[in-house]
Amino acid sequence: MVNLRARRGSEQVVRACRELLPDARVMASRSLDEALGFARDLQEAPPSLLVSAGGDGSAVALINAMRASGDDAGSDVLLRGPAFGLLPLGTGNGWANVTGAPRWRKAVTRLGHLAERGGPLPLRRFDLVEIEGTVAPFAGTGWDAEIIDDFHAQKAGLGLLPSGARHGLAGYLQGLFTRTIPRHLTEAQVEVEVVNTGADAMTVDPDGRPVAVPGGHHGAVLYRGPTSICGAATTAEWGFGFRAFPFVGLVPRRFCLRIYSGRAVEATLRMGQLWRGDHPIAKMHTWLLTRCKATFSRPVPFQIGGDRMGMRSEIEYALATEQVDVLDWRATA
DSSP states (O other): OEETTSTTOOHHHHHHHHHHOTTSOOOEESSHHHHHHHHHHHTTSOOSEEEEEEOHHHHHHHHHHHHHHTGGGOTTHHHHSOEEEEEEOSSSBHHHHHTTOOOHHHHHHHHHHHHHHOSOOOEEEEEEEEETTEEESEEEEEHHHHHHHHHHHHTTSOOSSOGGGOSHHHHHHHHIIIIIHHHTSSSOOEEEEEEEOSSOOEEEOTTSOEEEOTTOOTTOEEEEEEESEEEEESSSOSBTTBOSOTTTTSSTTOEEEEEEOOOHHHHHHTHHHHHHTOSSOTTEEEEEESEEEEEEEEEEEEEETTEEEEEEEEEEEEEEEEEEEEEOGGGGO
16 A cells, blocks of 8 residues: 555556556555545455555554554454564654665565565564554653644745755754754653553663662552653654654564653753664663553643544553564564
């Protein structure tokens, strides 16, 4: 499925897919409804590999469409369905980057080689976070959600970059440094309370090893204090190589919840460390959980899979019962 509304989605991609993958069903999608229809049609004759050609939001929409179409098939519908491939046509492409996805032309060529060789596909299994009935590889509140709006706003607003250079990482950084960070220089921070509503909480020690949280039992308050970002993920990146969740996968069947409580100036000074996923970092708090509830002192911007979902005062994160097998591009080279 090629999302024509993705940043690099185009009829050119569709034509290349049809030319290089003559035995594949190729759909060009312009709306969520078309994607949902495509997912329903696949139930009749499911493929061995379903490729989402778009951004993180495209992949999330397609996975949830497949999940919805198989509601009566049991909680492991995503595993028993086709494996997923992520072809990066979006802006950040965080999940695709984690799987080693190359640029789309090279990716399509490799898919052709895989089809010619046959045999089992090289796959990586991912957990998912469930939020408000939607499953995704990451979701969060705070700056990460605001940056999405600021990225789009800077494309047409005032800025240092010429209009043609305001896409991708350059535009993301321009939005961050000219809009998101200045907005928070004087604004009072939001407070959040995080309650563990799942299995006993774990965290990560200074050497990067998983350890139990003292007093982190079911029902315990894990954190109460200021927050600039509060996010959960089962994949290490947010996009553009930003390793926001470096401890994903450290403990099987757990998602990683992280809170950064530093202010805008502190984040700017530590930007390199934050981007690389260095550990430990002052005012970064990390847990490995199965379920939790975050309650905020005022409504905060919220995103799922890189798509803004409005404002929230309360969010419940849970490890999804489903897992999904995703094409490991590094093993296709």
